[in-house]
Amino acid sequence: MNQTFKLNQSSLSNEVLLLLDLITQDPETAQINKELVKKIDWNLFITQAFHHRIYPALLPRISQSNEIPEHVKSVLTSEFKRNTLTMLYLSAEMEKVHQLFSKESIPTLCLKGPVLAHKLYGDLSLRTSNDLDILIPMKDIEKAEALLVKEGYQKDDYIHSVLNDWRWRHHHMTYSHPVKKTKVEVHWRLSPGPGKEPGFNELWSRRVKSALPHSSVYMLGNEDLFLFLASHGARHGWSRLRWLMDIKQLMKQEMDWQLLSTLLKKNYIEHIAGQSIVLAQQLLQAECTSAAECLASTQRSQKLAQDAMFYLESMINLHTDPVPEDVSTYHQKHLFTLMSPHQKSLYFLSTLHPYAEDAKTLPLPQQLHFLYFPLRPLLVMWRKRSKHAMP
Template sequence: MNDNFSLDLEGIPKELKLILEIIKIKNGQNLPLKIIEQISDVNWNHFLELAIHHRLYPLLYSKIKMIDQKILPKFVVQTMFQEYKKNTFQMLHLSAVMEDVSKTFAENEMRLLVLKGPVLAADLYGDISRRTSRDLDILVQMNDLDKVDQLLVTLGYKQEDYFQIETVLNDWKWRHHHISYFHPKKGVKLEIHWRLNPGPGKEPSFNELWERKRISSLTTHPVYYLGREDLFFFLVTHGARHGWSRLRWLVDVHEIVRQKMDWIKILKVMREHQYLHLGGQVLILSSQLLETPISEEMKALILGKIPKDLAKKTIFYFEQMVNLHTEPLPESVSRYHDRYLLSLKTNRQKLLFYISVLYPSITDVKTIKLPKYLYVLYFPLRPFLLVMRKRWKQSLF
């Protein structure tokens, strides 16, 4: 990376800059002068809003405990403590559910890998209370989905209505990548994944991930999760797809990079699946926002213009406090995010994407209803239906 290259952070709120500075405080370190200088001109309500939006409040509170709390307003410290405490109980609850589900799957001879949740918090931060998680993300084999559904129903989980898989010509296997279940009594949502990311696109197979799995020491019964290099791959591709719009994902990468990593393996996996540029994007962001050290081995990911351009495009999400789960997204955010997602793709990935756009979807069926034996006609009709829906949408504004 060119040592003179730097991101333009002028448009990022000063409250977010303060959050980043506090996160960078190391154990036993005195409060840096730049933090003391920033505190006098802070909108503390916005500070709390950003801390919650970026899901960084438990980590922030663990840092705030180490500094002179009198420097911060009392209501800020108290609010952070209450959120920290609620999150700790949530993570303990999820840990118990995670162990129970893992044990039940093992008893029924089904393999699962936990993608996030308490195991990720323990692995990256050494403490489940320092990272948030509202649900459990679990990866299973695609061929086991019917058995998984039956098992979860017997355990009291219900498939969430708005996550029902609707499909045309059996396209769900690559168009979707997870489905959600909710347990009304336990108040826990499970996201069952059969891919790490939405298709179309290349990624390691379940069997490859299983061979490289690790066992968490968090629970009594074995809970399996991704190997370190595969976890890096997942964190990078997941965070990039969401524009790093929650800084928690970036801090996750900052933490895993500080662990002992086999960068030769990482480069091989990222290159094989055409995601080298995304690894470069996040290392640039992490090094400039969180001062993540970049070793010589890691610099191979940062080479070229594309990672730098992608890192620049991400700043929009920090300036705007974008929540991609808002429905509907503001039109300006939706347009920007669509262009951003396209910029993440290699030429091969763009080709696959454009081909997938021409593949019929359930929306086509809802636009013009044809009998199932004529579903093949949706292929030639697809371009016309896309134009039709676009015109309908424009007429509403």
Template sequence: MTAIVREEHSGFFCDEMALLQDLLRRNAEEASMDTDPFSAVDWSCFLKLAKNHRVYPVLSAYLNKKTTEIPDYVKAELNAESRYNRLKMLSLAAEMSRVSAHLASGNIRSLVLKGPLLAQDLYGDLSKRTSKDIDILIPAAKLDEARSLLAELGYECEKEQLPNVLNGWKWRHHHISFTHPSHSLQIEVHWRLAPGPGREPDFDDLWSRRREHSFGNGIVAYLGREDQFLYLVHHGARHGWFRLRWLCDIDVLARRELDWSSCAQLAVRYRTEHLVGQALILASQWFHTPVPRELEGFTSLKQASARIPQVLTFIRDSLEDAPPERVRAYERYLFAIKPRRQKLLYLLSLLYPYPMDAKTLPLPTTFHFLYFPLRPLLWIWRKLDRAGKPSLVKGGESKLL
């Protein structure tokens, strides 16, 4: 990526971003520091970038091992953030173990998707990756039971539940968030890996390839290596890779001995080969990540490189608290990265009633079928009635039209 920052896109990224990239690349390659001059660096900007991209834990660990010209107060602030993150991840780890055990006591199988377990698996230290919540995947049929079990532990649903119209939530959405009022820890319960419509492995397939890790007094299950790689690819792509932390994860996994042939087969089966190609192009440019031989063909796909310029903009400008024009660019990107069949399904899904239709015009359940012919009229009514400020929806889901 040094070539991208300093040559192909000279002036596109600031010097502080170039320095951040250099440090992360050297950490990935376990390389020593050069004697690069840092006199022109705005250290406040550098610290802000390290925090926004959630890479300060690995950055702090790397800088503590190297003699550099980086000011001591910069290292001290990175160390302070990392110490706080360690405490947060220890709390999440304890809660992850407790929640997984409680779900298991109710005969609910669960797979941890990210959080402390991912940090431990990728970096060998749960404090070297940040996480704001615990993501757990369960079978869709067990959602009501899981909700009851979480309530027993004191968790409350974070958002107002929209009306369920003709079971559209099962394929349109993919998770529900819960928060504990006393310690404010969050749990996202997933029944899909990503928002629908789209193809993805079913729970039983993922469960058959699961790994297990001992946490506390129990065993926590999580995704198999190849499933984890593909999940992180899809997750990062769906968020426009606007945090470098996601590319760091891809770099770590790409340097490992995975069953790359199996990974390639799964990517083709679920039509995500272009997203794998996109992830590997970005990682190789940013961190000199080696591309597994079995996946090299994916990086040559036109779809893999087509949205790289947009992604670089998201990395530079972020999608957090984005202004309306950047939100619209992100929504266009989300549609563009869908495979052709998924684009068609998405467009057809717009004709399917949304929960907002039931909020706009409540009807008895037996008459919900009327929302199909009424949907265009209800959509126009809402467009005329609201202020029209775009908002970026968490998780890359479509706005409720």
């Protein structure tokens, strides 16, 4: 990495600085910054630990410290135990879903959840997860949905589509079980479209079996996993430190950097990988190979990394509506800067395809939906005019 480049961290709160200081250290030898703890708002510290989803990894580093208030350790311990039970329950449910799909010959790749926690941290309890993310071929979506519904899952119909644009504009559907209180996200893509990414058959050819005890599930190979985690974190502005911790832990594992470089270049996301490496190295002191240094040394990767600091400075949550207007505006611009020229071309082309909003503005019978193509410019103008006319 260009040693002259340093992330500007001056706007980070003391609470975030303490979190970063703690999680960069080895759990068994972690030392508390005695000067920094004097400036901490401990209620805010707890809030930040929960927001960034890093309290499981945080607890081993503070449990024996006299500088950390007992009520802080008590709250984090309670949540640590709750998360451990959740992860064990999710692990069992993951096996059930996998077996359910296997019996119907639906190949399944687990993207996150318990398998990722065990792979990266060696312990289910050291990473949080609230749902199961699985990737299956597009052709099996309807079959998978029928199986989940039969098991008592209910589909969350938040996706509104016209002319089947859900197939490439979105990347997963969500199913919740009202009794088990579990949620399964069934993916047919790694990321929302339009954009280039490895197809399911390619990912399946590089799959690895989870090392989780008594598990029969498969997950992405390390190179595909890095591509997925980097893209996912970037898309969410790296607004949670857990995603950067995942990158750091993955970089410790055996990686075919030549294959990864080929995949990143082929899918136009070298700069996004570089961004993740810059952030992991400078915020979490991740160890970098020469190949990783090369990805992180470009001006674009470094600028994108600095732009992502906006999300850490204000404890931004992109998952809770409504997102503040200033945050939404910044995030839309940041997402656009993440796009490669190829992705921007696809994006502009995609705007010519009708959106669900067009069908809401002018409801038409399904057999006439093709008319939304020539009508789209007029419908966009009408919505803008209506918006400006509102008091």
